[in-house]
Amino acid sequence: MKIGVYGSATGDFSDEIKEKAREIGKQIAKKGHILITGGCLGLPYEAVLGAYEIRGKCIGFSPALTKKEHVGLYNLPTKGFSELIFVPEDYVYAKSPMACKKYRNISSVLEIDSAIFIAGETGTMNEFTNAYDFGKKIGVLEGSGGISDNAIKELLKVLTKKTGAKIIFDSNPVSLVNKITLL
Secondary structure, three states: OEEEEEEOOOOOOOHHHHHHHHHHHHHHHHOOOEEEEOOOOHHHHHHHHHHHHOOOOEEEEOOOOOHHHHHHOOOOOOOOOOEEEOOOOOOOOOOOHHHHHHHHHHHHHHHOOEEEEEOOOHHHHHHHHHHHHOOOEEEEEOOOOHHHOOHHHHHHHHOOOOOOOEEEEEOOHHHHHHHHHHO
16 A cells, blocks of 8 residues: 655644654555655655665655756755656756645555655645545544644535545554555
8 A cells, every 4th residue: 555644845843743654664665665755854754764774765846847856956855765857857847846845645645545644734725625625544643733723624524526535634653554454
């Protein structure tokens, strides 16, 4: 199973939330699943580092066109990733960093079976709505801040489109990963 971890790439996170993100990565790897992220820093990268600690497979969908750009232009990490997938250089909007970020978002969500959301802001909301539209299994880490605490629940109150998405909420990273793999 491929499980995407999405959430805040920047911000001042508590040690508790960072540890929960790492534990999510460890649990995904312990179960033999592949962890997918947007190749960024922050809470998704904490999950990568957790999986990396126990030699889990992690794939990052970078907003960059090349590894050189990933590291130099975007200042993004490579440690912990088994593979980085880049935006095609012939993509019609390749010169627009924001378009490349959204290309990365939709590409990574299409690749996954399930998604876990930790905190997050507008980019994470974009990934959430993509996962919802594509009928993915979705887990939300409650108490992690950002859109994961209130905005997702508020959005779900007004959505009427039936996509087949299944959504669970849990504040415990171990039981969240367990539940998402059983949906």
